[in-house]
Amino acid sequence: xxxxxxxxxxxxxxxxxxxxxxxxxxxxxxxxxxxxxxxxxxxxxxxxxxxxxxxxxxxxxxxxxxxxxxxxxxxxxxxxxxxxxxxxxxxxxxxxxxxxxxxxxxxxxxxxxxxxxxxxxxxxxxxxxxxxxxxxxxxxxxxxxxxxxxxxxxxxxxxxxxxxxxxxxxxxxx
Ligand SMILES: CC(C)(COP(=O)(O)OP(=O)(O)OC[C@H]1O[C@@H](n2cnc3c(N)ncnc32)[C@H](O)[C@@H]1OP(=O)(O)O)[C@@H](O)C(=O)NCCC(=O)NCCS
Numbered sequence: 001x002x003x004x005x006x007x008x009x010x011x012x013x014x015x016x017x018x019x020x021x022x023x024x025x026x027x028x029x030x031x032x033x034x035x036x037x038x039x040x041x042x043x044x045x046x047x048x049x050x051x052x053x054x055x056x057x058x059x060x061x062x063x064x065x066x067x068x069x070x071x072x073x074x075x076x077x078x079x080x081x082x083x084x085x086x087x088x089x090x091x092x093x094x095x096x097x098x099x100x101x102x103x104x105x106x107x108x109x110x111x112x113x114x115x116x117x118x119x120x121x122x123x124x125x126x127x128x129x130x131x132x133x134x135x136x137x138x139x140x141x142x143x144x145x146x147x148x149x150x151x152x153x154x155x156x157x158x159x160x161x162x163x164x165x166x167x168x169x170x171x172x173x174x
Contacts, residue, residue, distance in 0.1 A: 002058070004102045004170050007095050009058040016059070017044050019067065024090075027089050033121035037055075054079040054080060060099045062090075071099045073107060080107060081117050091126075098170070100106045104160060105171040114162050119145075119155040120147060128156065136160045 002009040023029045024037045055074040056078035059067045069086035120127045136158040
């Protein structure tokens with residue numbers, strides 16, 4: 001468990017997959033800027049069993065233990081990338097802002113990586129604010145980088161380097 005001030009990050013175990021399946025199959029959870037994922041429990045379990053060491057999925061939990069969203073890290077070539085979402089009723093309360101800060105601390109404290117990156121749709125202002133508050137820099141726009149919902153989409157590439165992070169903001173080393 002990674003503990004923050006208003007949320008904790010808890011590793012998603014195999015027995016948690018039914019809730020994850022319910023969420024990913026709901027078009028509202030990934031919002032208007034992300035591709036719609038439709039995945040059965042069996043497909044999700046197969047995927048979970050084959051996760052590489054660089055990929056881990058976490059629930060974002062409020063302090064009362066209720067699950068309000070998910071955040072993950074995953075490989076992008078030799079680099080590490082993050083992705084996140086909140087259930088619609090729990091948005092605009094700052095939970096994801098803290099979840100991303102916790103994830104950044106966790107990754108730089110536990111892995112020998114030099115950068116963490118995120119790809120964000122230019123129209124997704126909330127997501128851009130979240131990474132900017134966590135210290136990410138905008139690197140540029142990757143034009144027409146993937147096809148989703150009937151159109152080619154641009155993505156902004158954000159990153160934070162170890163030297164920009166400097167030290168943990170929320171987690172401690174112990
Ligand atoms: C992106 C997402 C996680 C943001 O969650 P959230 O709880 O609204 O984020 P926060 O409450 O921490 O808000 C972040 C900032 O964005 C602002 N914001 C929220 N919704 C906004 C909107 N529609 N337009 C502009 N700004 C918005 C907030 O006011 C806040 O700004 P502030 O720091 O200046 O106060 C959530 O909208 C979501 O799950 N979307 C679907 C999945 C997704 O897009 N994931 C990201 C993929 S890159």
